[in-house]
Amino acid sequence: MPTPAEDKNKAAANSASAEARKLLLGGVTGALLAAGAGAALLLLKFGLGLVHLSYDLPFAILPVVKPTEAVMVYLDDDSHEQLGQPRNQPWDRALHAKLLDRLTAAGARAVVFDIVFSDPGTNPEADAQLARAIRANGRVLLAADCVPPDTAPRACRRKCSCRRTPLSAKPPPTSGRTK
Numbered sequence: 001m002p003t004p005a006e007d008k009n010k011a012a013a014n015s016a017s018a019e020a021r022k023l024l025l026g027g028v029t030g031a032l033l034a035a036g037a038g039a040a041l042l043l044l045k046f047g048l049g050l051v052h053l054s055y056d057l058p059f060a061i062l063p064v065v066k067p068t069e070a071v072m073v074y075l076d077d078d079s080h081e082q083l084g085q086p087r088n089q090p091w092d093r094a095l096h097a098k099l100l101d102r103l104t105a106a107g108a109r110a111v112v113f114d115i116v117f118s119d120p121g122t123n124p125e126a127d128a129q130l131a132r133a134i135r136a137n138g139r140v141l142l143a144a145d146c147v148p149p150d151t152a153p154r155a156c157r158r159k160c161s162c163r164r165t166p167l168s169a170k171p172p173p174t175s176g177r178t179k
Helices: 003-045 047-062 077-083 093-105 124-137
Strands: 111-113 140-142
Touching: 003 047, 093 111, 093 124, 124 140
Parallel strands: 111 140
Antiparallel strands: none
């Protein structure tokens, strides 16, 4: 026959075990509900709105800051017409060279072309002008044309997945090679 102290210890152990089971059940239930809600938000369009809202809300309370040290030059429809550039061909690279010369003279700290100059242009002299302007500025970043490894030349497949533009005078500080 168990003593009253043993009964008390057994009851306390059973109570602690029941409390642990409740906590475990609550944790598992909470995890399942969170996973289910996450899956539902991922699969439903409502969830996409919340994702976008999570990016927008932090900026909603901040004042609008307009950059004063950066200038963007657009190649828009009006520019096509005013500069007489054909719509079905790349722009004349002499125009890019002229723009780059003006930016260099104005003291631009960096120039980024979001244009891929992957193939030679129709005018070799314009290509040479642009290459000279890039070298003269020294702070020009050019867009890259990434080539899937299966379409790259055989010699390049193991070395890199992107090819350098033919206009760069010397290799960039980092090679951009991936393993």
